[in-house]
Amino acid sequence: MTISILAVLFLATILALAVFGFRAIIRQGKAKEDVNRERCSICRTQYNSSQLVERQVGDYRILHFCQSCIISLHSEVISKN
Numbered sequence: 001m002t003i004s005i006l007a008v009l010f011l012a013t014i015l016a017l018a019v020f021g022f023r024a025i026i027r028q029g030k031a032k033e034d035v036n037r038e039r040c041s042i043c044r045t046q047y048n049s050s051q052l053v054e055r056q057v058g059d060y061r062i063l064h065f066c067q068s069c070i071i072s073l074h075s076e077v078i079s080k081n
């Protein structure tokens with residue numbers, strides 16, 4: 001009886017470790033995807049970096065702009081002139 005309880009506990013432990021390891025692998029995959037994602041410097045919405053225009057301001061600061069913010073900036077400039 002004791003041996004079967006130990007066996008069940010052992011199997012449960014292995015199963016828990018397998019599930020935990022699998023979740024860690026899934027999280028790593030998501031983290032790699034997040035590397036290519038940036039926030040727009042104006043509206044703070046997250047986009048894929050290929051959808052954003054990147055400009056360096058000063059020596060180190062890099063700003064990202066999304067399409068809708070660029071369009072609104074453009075229309076603001078047009079309305080002033």
Ligand SMILES: [Zn+2]
Nearest residue numbers: 040043066069
């Ligand atoms: Zn934006």
